[in-house]
Amino acid sequence: MENSKIDSKTKKHLLNFQKAELTEHMIYKRLADSTKDTKNKKVLESIANEELKHHDFWKSYTNEDVKPNYIKVLFYFILSKILGLTFSLKLMENGEERAQISYEDISSVVPEAKQIEEEEDKHERELLGMIEEERLNYVGSIVLGLNDALVELTGALAGLTFALQNGIIIATSGLITGIAASLSMAASEYLSKRAENDERALKSAAYTGIAYIITVFFLILPYLLMPNNYFLSLIITLLTAVIIILIFNFYISVAKDLSFKSRFLEMAGISLGVAGLTFFIGFLVRITLGVSI
Structure with missing residues (x-):
């Protein structure tokens, strides 16, 4: 990766993306580990792996480690236990604010950004739709x-x-x-x-x-x-x-x-x-x- 082309402002956005993906990976992973339903567990593990893959992608540009938002991980874990998996996870996905810049805005620096956005909007929603709750x-x-x-x-x-x-x-x-x-x-x-x-x-x-x-x-x-x-x-x-x-x-x-x-x-x-x-x-x-x- 030609990281020399990335200015400090863009890198800050990429680090925000990276942190968001790692945080969501931990949310899905923790929920998967605590879920007894076999089908739901597989769906959650699949999304968790997707989020981790996106985190690794952004890291290949930033070359830095980030820490997840542990408060957010705990919040959505508790919320899912009270109001259910589907509501909590869809609320998280609907309310995500990666930064005040869209993936498309940085596609000139990160060509694969548009593909990441499409996966976020489509693939994960399709998987969330597979979760079954009584x-x-x-x-x-x-x-x-x-x-x-x-x-x-x-x-x-x-x-x-x-x-x-x-x-x-x-x-x-x-x-x-x-x-x-x-x-x-x-x-x-x-x-x-x-x-x-x-x-x-x-x-x-x-x-x-x-x-x-x-x-x-x-x-x-x-x-x-x-x-x-x-x-x-x-x-x-x-x-x-x-x-x-x-x-x-x-x-x-x-x-x-x-x-x-x-x-x-x-x-x-x-x-x-x-x-x-x-x-x-x-x-x-x-x-x-x-x-x-």
């Missing part, structure tokens, strides 16, 4: 429980807030409604999957029910913490619903390569729209029936 097989069931709880309970709490105007009674009513609805949704999901002869019917039902009940807990929590400020509790509940929708759709958009904006706006629009409608219904019920607590 939780991603039940996304539909989780969406069912989550979306149903958000739509039904935000609507119910909005209506109850105006009709009852008592934080403890609203929370109690919401909790009873939520638990009953979660069991109903889980049972419906089980029967639906059984009708399709799906062997995963029980797990699908469990994911639906758990997603529902967790959502219920977060939505009624403001009423339990601030029983006397029921209108403020409603506002916080609606904000909580939006945050839940935002976090969930971000997770799914990264893990499954789906559009975030359209899914988030649709889900948030439906939940808040139903809440607004039932709040108005609660107003009518209170006026018409003369409910006073």
